[in-house]
Amino acid sequence: SSSVVAISPYACQRRTSLNNYNKLFTDAFEVLAENYEMNENKGPYLGFMRAASMIKSLPYAISSMKDLEGLPCLGDQTKAVIEQCCQDTEKSTIKSCINFARSQSIILFTSVFGVGQKTAEKWFRKGLRTFEEVQVHKETKLTKMQIAGFLYYEDLSSFVTKPEADAIGQIIEDTVRLFMPDALVTLTGGFRREKKIGHDVDFLITTPVPGNENGLLEKVIDVLHQQGILLYCDVVESTFDKSRLPSRKVDALDHFQKCFAILKLLKQKVITSNCEEAEEPSNTSTKEWKAIRVDLVITPFDQYAFALLGWTGSRQFERDLRRFATHERKMMLDNHALFDKNK
Ligand code: DCP
Ligand code: MG
Numbered sequence: 001s002s003s004v005v006a007i008s009p010y011a012c013q014r015r016t017s018l019n020n021y022n023k024l025f026t027d028a029f030e031v032l033a034e035n036y037e038m039n040e041n042k043g044p045y046l047g048f049m050r051a052a053s054m055i056k057s058l059p060y061a062i063s064s065m066k067d068l069e070g071l072p073c074l075g076d077q078t079k080a081v082i083e084q085c086c087q088d089t090e091k092s093t094i095k096s097c098i099n100f101a102r103s104q105s106i107i108l109f110t111s112v113f114g115v116g117q118k119t120a121e122k123w124f125r126k127g128l129r130t131f132e133e134v135q136v137h138k139e140t141k142l143t144k145m146q147i148a149g150f151l152y153y154e155d156l157s158s159f160v161t162k163p164e165a166d167a168i169g170q171i172i173e174d175t176v177r178l179f180m181p182d183a184l185v186t187l188t189g190g191f192r193r194e195k196k197i198g199h200d201v202d203f204l205i206t207t208p209v210p211g212n213e214n215g216l217l218e219k220v221i222d223v224l225h226q227q228g229i230l231l232y233c234d235v236v237e238s239t240f241d242k243s244r245l246p247s248r249k250v251d252a253l254d255h256f257q258k259c260f261a262i263l264k265l266l267k268q269k270v271i272t273s274n275c276e277e278a279e280e281p282s283n284t285s286t287k288e289w290k291a292i293r294v295d296l297v298i299t300p301f302d303q304y305a306f307a308l309l310g311w312t313g314s315r316q317f318e319r320d321l322r323r324f325a326t327h328e329r330k331m332m333l334d335n336h337a338l339f340d341k342n343k
Contacts, residue, residue: 114145200293254335310335
């Protein structure tokens with residue numbers, strides 16, 4: 001059943017399904033990948049992420065090793081993990097291993113907004129193991145970002161729903177339109193891929209008239225601030241240099257002006273259709289708002305198409321698209337342009 005149609009080793013040449021029939025395997029791969037990434041071991045990190053992406057595209061659940069025949073992106077390491085998962089008939093050992101790994105301090109620490117690998121390791125070396133220990137430790141100097149990360153941890157670690165993303169979209173669009181009526185505000189990231197939940201909400205903002213995007217982000221931020229709904233904001237200025245070729249790095253960040261923000265979304269602004277079950281009262285919190293991570297990216301109109309392609313994701317899709325451009329087309333792709341290396 002598995003090898004009737006050959007599956008491409010490039011994510012950008014596979015169907016991207018919302019149904020993952022092999023969550024146990026992909027959870028295991030992602031936890032292992034995270035562990036390798038933490039040890040700056042790029043090879044196995046990419047290997048496990050690539051394998052996870054390929055397995056997510058399968059239209060069936062893997063139940064034995066013979067289901068793997070003809071599949072790309074699997075090496076000895078990934079196959080050994082799949083074999084172990086298949087042998088664990090109750091799946092309880094594997095599941096508890098995954099949960100144990102996720103509960104470990106360094107991975108736990110990096111789940112806080114603003115806490116990266118380095119900081120997490122530093123805290124761990126100081127003997128800190130829990131959020132409480134980090135926060136009461138005298139020597140801990142938290143950045144503004146980390147303070148926000150701890151302050152809104154509960155909201156930020158719960159998923160953003162599509163109705164919440166739409167409500168945020170309305171706020172951003174209304175604000176942008178105050179200054180630039182013909183601006184385009186586009187929902188990107190996971191929600192553009194029709195995922196039902198996400199960890200943040202990503203937007204691209206552009207204007208058809210070149211140059212009109214300059215200064216727009218500052219004005220938008222100002223209004224959000226005045227409305228009292230800007231809980232956190234970190235603006236990164238544009239670093240685009242026209243004379244440079246696209247980056248060769250597989251995971252390079254782009255050069256657009258952007259803002260990593262946390263917005264305060266009033267729950268009354270979230271429109272949930274009546275047909276869907278209301279998830280509201282199950283939440284014991286009486287807080288009438290929710291903190292939501294929002295990324296705003298400003299793009300010049302002539303780079304908008306590439307920015308949209310780059311911000312739609314998934315991460316693995318984008319990595320493989322760039323890899324495909326390089327190896328199969330002798331071109332270079334990033335979030336700004338597609339270059340033909342021969343010209
Ligand atoms: N992206 C990228 N490289 C980066 C950062 C982002 O290619 N270094 C692209 C791919 C992502 C998209 O931008 O899919 C949005 O980034 P997110 O981290 O928000 O990822 P998603 O929106 O896909 O998922 P989530 O639901 O976790 O937000
Ligand atoms: Mg996102």
